[in-house]
Amino acid sequence: MYQKTIENSPGVDFNTPALRRKRSLRFLKDNLARWAVAVGGLGVIAAITLIFFYLLYEVAPLFKGAAVTPQSTWTQGVDQDNPSLYMSMEEQGEIALSINRSGVLDFRSTRTGDNNSQFFLPLPAGTEVTTLTSDPANSSLMVAGLSNGQAVVFKVVYKTSWPDDQRVITPVVEYPYGKKLLTLSDTRLSEITLADNDRQLFIAAISSGRLVATAFSKEENFLTEEVTLEQQTVTLPAIPGTPEQLKIDPDQRWLFVRMAGDEMAIINVANLDQLFLHSVTDLTVGDANITDIEFLLGGVSLLAGDSSGLISQWFMVRDDQNQWSLQRVRDFKLMDSPITIIKPEHRRKGFIAADKEGNVGVFYTAAGRALIREKLSAGGINQMAISPRSNYLLVDGQEGVEFFRVENEHPEVSFSALWQKVWYEGYEEPEYIWQSSASNNDFEPKLSLTPLSFGTLKAAFYAMLLATPLAIAGAIYTAYFMAPGMRRKVKPMIELMEALPTVILGFLAGLWLAPLIENNLPGIFALLLFVPVGILLFAFLWDSLPGKIRHAIPEGWQAALLIPVVLFSGAVAFSMNGVLEATFFAGDMRTWLTSELGIPYDQRNALVVGLAMGFAVIPSIFSIAEDAIFSVPKHLSYGSLALGATPWQTLIRVVLLTASPGIFSAVMIGMGRAVGETMIVLMATGNTPIMDANIFEGMRTLAANIAVEMPESEVGSSHYRILFLAALVLFLFTFVVNTAAEVVRHRLRKKYSSL
Incomplete structure (x- = not known):
């Protein structure tokens, strides 16, 4: 139809070779552009899908169930008449150790049960091992209680060698305090426990239904590094029951004695000169x-x-x-x-x-x-x-x-x-804690994602609290009230702010802005009062000027006059910092907040993040919202004005409603930017994973946590995969927010498209 119209047009020949080539080239370009856009869009979808499935691939093993698989069974060397008192394995799980009442340390292959080696504890004739335990802080250090009331302390060490490139594990039994037996009692020991540290060796036991204990202070020869023990008999307090089992903690502070039935006696042994029964606790229900x-x-x-x-x-x-x-x-x-x-x-x-x-x-x-x-x-x-x-x-x-x-x-x-x-251990009550590593091997990993998620939302909230009103108000004025010539200069300058690397913003926020805020805290809050009052006062004075002066400024250029007003108001607010601090906060607002209100203050806090990240988010919200407002058809504005509405009424009831889908999208995109920001929150906060809405406290976000801990995590470990889980949580959060934003945007567009 279109081709016939062109061919039948009177007086114009559209079928010249040049025009035909031009149309063919245009159609080719249109098709190429269409396919390029389609391929690009599908590529973005495919990339996001692949990222999602890769995150799932890394996270899935976290939720895989545990399983036990039989490997072998062996009966040789198992003496049913003299069963093992203790069993253990070495690092590789290749050699098993069993210790029986005869004091035989039997090392065998875990796969076949074949004998590897045997060692014998130095037991006196006619005695046997009646009880055996290991140090809770060092499982290789053990103590064996004997039937004559004595004890022997020994240590099992596995030495690895590589003859002919083949690993050979050789068990060795050592006696760190010599083979001399330690006397605890004159009767049979039914239970025993020990704790060893740099200061002393503490051994407690149950002998004939009574508690006995001995402490050995250590003296080291600086030349030979030989450790000698000096024995000190310890008299334990009486307990209200018959002792059956006991344990002492590695710090040698508490001795836990299980009594017959369901009670536990707790003895404080921190001071050997003042031992006392601390408490008795019922350990069972019913x-x-x-x-x-x-x-x-x-x-x-x-x-x-x-x-x-x-x-x-x-x-x-x-x-x-x-x-x-x-x-x-x-x-x-x-x-x-x-x-x-x-x-x-x-x-x-x-x-x-x-x-x-x-x-x-x-x-x-x-x-x-x-x-x-x-x-x-x-x-x-x-x-x-x-x-x-x-x-x-x-x-x-x-x-x-x-x-x-x-x-x-x-x-x-x-x-x-x-x-x-x-x-967790060491805490007075249940808490949300993220602490993935520590300096000792007894550390209890604390892997709660709740404080990280809270920190992410906290940082985004304070950033959006600053950025949203400034960006939307700026977009409204620029698109609706500002002169076109001024708009052509202001809009690119604000959009250029988005090109500033966030690592630079984080660097400035951490090293310049944070100390500035700390030293001028009353002045920072005075800005919230002085700048609006200064603008309103200037507007009142401007409106009071003669029309000749006011009309000398071209329509839409009046905003330029506010630049010196804002700068002057800010300067006045900062100049009043010392006066305000001395008058209202006893000379130090930071100390006053902590002492009078109980609000702690950290130099790198949410206020710093809100200012720095808000500055980074403003261009994104401003640009999209400004385009949405400027794109509202002019005939809607003109029609409203023609019907007698004021410019403000037209803005609120026509322009903003029509542009609301775009404004909402701008806010959501800014929110996504704030949630996913890494470098600013990494450098401008204390990076502490705490749950506190206090604007003067720091936080740690999901993105910053991944950036900090991923390089030091062991590949395939729980820590490593939980960091990927944090990334998946961040991904899903952004996906859900964007999906919800798109649904709301479509409803707003459908609702106000008829204006």
Whole structure:
């Protein structure tokens, strides 16, 4: 039809070769542009989809369930008449150690049960090992209690060599304090515990139903580095029950004594000259009795298993009056049979437990999870051991010793650990905490994403609080009231602000703006009063001037007169800083906030972030909102004015309503920019993951946390994958916000398109 119209047009020949070539070239360009736009759009969608699925790929292993896989079973060397008192494995899970009552340290292959080597404890004739335990802070240091009331302290070390490029692991038994036996009592020791530090070695035991303890102060020869022990007998206070099991914490402060039944006596042994019974705590619910207690890694938390199959976690908590008490933190349920064995993991805050019926469970404390519950033996289990890497498990059961592979890479992760309050060791109550690393091996990872998400929203809120009104008000004036000549200069200058690298803004905010605000805090808040008052006062004075003077300024250029007014008002506000601080805040507003209002002040805080990031977000909101307002058809404005509406009425009731979809999109895009900002919040805040809405406190955002911790995280670790989970949360948050914004924008466009 179009072609016939062109051909039939009178007086014009549209079919000349030149015009035909021009039309063909134009059609080719249109098609190329159409395809380029389509391919580009599909490429963006494909890239975003691939990013989403890559994040899922990295995050998915966090939620993979744990599993136990049988590897081998062996019976050789298992003496049912002389069962093991203790079992363990070395780092690689290749050699198993078992210690029996005869004092034999038997090292065997975990896969085949073949003998590797044997060592013998220096036991006097006619004695046997009656009890054995390891130091909660150093599992390689052990003490064996004997039937004659003596004890021997020894250490198992595994030395690795590489002859002919083949790894050879050689177990060695060492005696750090010599082979001389330590005398604790003159009768049989039924339970024993020890704690060793640089100052002293403390050993406590139960002998014939009574508590005995001995402390050995250490003296080191500076020439030979040989350590000698000086024994000091310790008299423990009486307890209201029969002792059955005891544990001492690595700091040698608390001695926990399990008594017959369901009670725990806690003795303060920090000062050997003033020992006293601190308290007695009931550890069970109902009629259940405690069957076993064991320290978690680090010796802070105590695990108590009872006859109902329940395992409870306890640790000492200090209240507001600086009083210590043993608090029940959380419970874990294996089955309904009595718990017989509890073994902590060597490098994580997890543990394994077995009951009387041969059921075995794998648990993780901070996550509050039961990762595995399986029946691994037909009957009772004599001993268990888990490898230092927590990837192998040995079970000495009715059928012999069974060797299992454990797949449990990320036990720290659960919904409660990521998003709910968790009661961590050393804290007085449950809290939201992010602390992914520390200097010691006993550290309990705290991986809550809640403070990071809170910090992200906090930073975005204060940035948008500054940027949104300034950007939208500026866009309204520039598009609706400003003269075209001035608009052509102002709009590009504001948009040029967006090209400033955010790392520069963060650098300036951290090193220049933060100290400036700290030293001129009253002046900063005075700006909020002086600048608006100055503008209103100038407007009143301007309106009072004769028309001849006012009309000398071209219409739409009056905004230029406000530049010196704003600068002068700001200068006056800053000049009043000292007077305001001395008059209202006793000479120091920062100290006054802390002492009088209880509001802490950090130099790099949300106020600094709001100003710096608001400055970075303003161009994005301004440019899009200004285009939306300027694009409102002029006939709508002219029609409104022709019907008698004032310019302000036209702006509010016609222009802004028509442009509202674009303005809303501008705000949402600015919000997305603020949420995803990294460098400004990284450099301009204390980068502390706390949950506090205080504008004078810092925060840590999801994006900044990823930037800080990703380079130092171990690839494939829980920390590494949780950082990817944080990225996925940020991605989904942005996606949800943008989707909701698009829905609202379409509804606004549909509602006001008929104006």
